[in-house]
Amino acid sequence: MGKGVSHGLQRDRILRAAAQLFAQRGYHAVGISAIQEAVNLGRGALYHHIHSKEDLLYEITREYITDLAAFAEQLDADMDPRERIKVLGRHLVLKIASHQAELTVCFRDVQSLTDSRRAEVVALHSKYEKAWREVLVDGADLGIFRPYDPVVLKGVLGMYFYSYLWIRPEGMVSPEAIADRLNEMALRMVQP
Amino acid sequence: MGKGVSHGLQRDRILRAAAQLFAQRGYHAVGISAIQEAVNLGRGALYHHIHSKEDLLYEITREYITDLAAFAEQLDADMDPRERIKVLGRHLVLKIASHQAELTVCFRDVQSLTDSRRAEVVALHSKYEKAWREVLVDGADLGIFRPYDPVVLKGVLGMYFYSYLWIRPEGMVSPEAIADRLNEMALRMVQP
Structure with a gap:
């Protein structure tokens, strides 16, 4: 395994552990020493990968929403809007189920980022939401969906996003x- | 105005201000002195009403969910389930719109409560959710709604609850x- 790969894996491992600690105890309640302990690294080795606790929060919140937005962006705009909803919805739910800690942190602790970083994460969220809006608008233009209504968009997204609080990846x-x-x-929510 | 009323009003004013500060900056970032300043009370006067910052968090999160659960409980169980959804939904949305700061704090900072208090608030949430579940079950029994499915219940609640993040009481x-x-x-979500 090359040094670059190993470095990246180590970084992922740190982000994962930090997300889990932040999700369980809250961002402010977790100290750097608890993260060190969880990943079994000395302070020096940990700081080789990250520079501050807020760096971790930033990477955690940015990474998952960047993934979501990138997936939505590469979707074929000519695909039937009903199919696009299914593909986007499935991707979102599976992402939430596999990154529940990251999503919890993102929803809960984004206000602990510095202003410019928070603005960046919020902008990525808007970008993701815009992809969903385009599907609803395209469907409305084709007469497949009801006329576009921002309340419907928020309702649909809320239904999906809220699952970070109740989904159990190992559940029934x-x-x-x-x-x-x-x-x-x-x-059902978007049909005419 | 009697002393009791004035004491209650003062307490409400403190809870309101604390909720707004917690919602804006995050529970952990707000000190008691910031709350004192917001309500223009000395430390002694403030501590006459509350005993700790965590007391405030507890009162804020408990009060709004107690109100929701009490409203849901007194609803006439013989009312048409479709009508009960409308009444519950309207009450929930208006509560969210008028107590956005409280709800933000509740969703975000409940894990900062001590274990027994967190358990109490979580139990109140379950009680409220149970009231919604009964409506969906009653509607299913009457053949008005689809067979009861917990994912549908969570989907419906998520759609409503998520509005704490986007509703603008003074919006268009x-x-x-x-x-x-x-x-x-x-x-639409619950129909057969």
Whole structure:
């Protein structure tokens, strides 16, 4: 394994552990020493990868929303809007199920970022929301969906996003099955 | 104005100001001195009403969810389930619009409560959710709604609750109009 890969893996491991600690105890309640302990690294080795606790918060919140926005952006705009909702919804639910700690931190602790970093993360959220809005607008233009209404957009996104609080990746209902049911409801919400 | 009333009003004023500060800056970033300043009270006068910052967090999170649960409990169980959704949904949206700071704090900072207090607030949330579940179950029994599915319940609640992040009490669309639109979508989500 090359040094670059190993460095990246180490960084991912640190971000993952930090996200879990922040999600469990709250960002402000977690000290750098608790993170060191969780990843079993000395202070020096940890600071080789990150420069501050706020750096960790920034990387955690930015990474997951960057992934979501990138996925939404590469989606074929000619795909049937109903299909696009299903693809976006499934991707979002699986991301939430596999990154529940990161999402919890993102929803809860984003206001602890410095102003410019918070603005950047908020802008990424807007970018992601814009991708969903385009699907609803395209569907409305085609007469498949009801006329575009921002309250419908927020309602649909709320239904999906709120699952970070109740989804259980190891629960009775698989994340895939949850995605199917939420998608079905999203389609009910947008139909004419 | 009697002493009791004035004491209660003062307490409400302190809770309101604390909720707004916590919502804006985050619970951990706000010191008692900032709260003193916001309500223009000396430390002694403030401590006459509350005993710690965590007391404030507890009162804020408990009060709003106690109100929600009490409203849901007194609802006539014989009312048409469709009508009950509309009444519950409207009450919830108007509560969110008028207590946005409190709700933000509740969603974000509940994990900063001591264990027993957190358990109490979480139990109140479950009680409120149970009231919604009963409506969906009653509607299913009457054949008005689809068979009861916990994912549908969570989807409906998520749609409403998420509005604490986007509702603007002074915005173009009134909270009442937002409630009507979310209610209409909730009914789509639960119909057979």
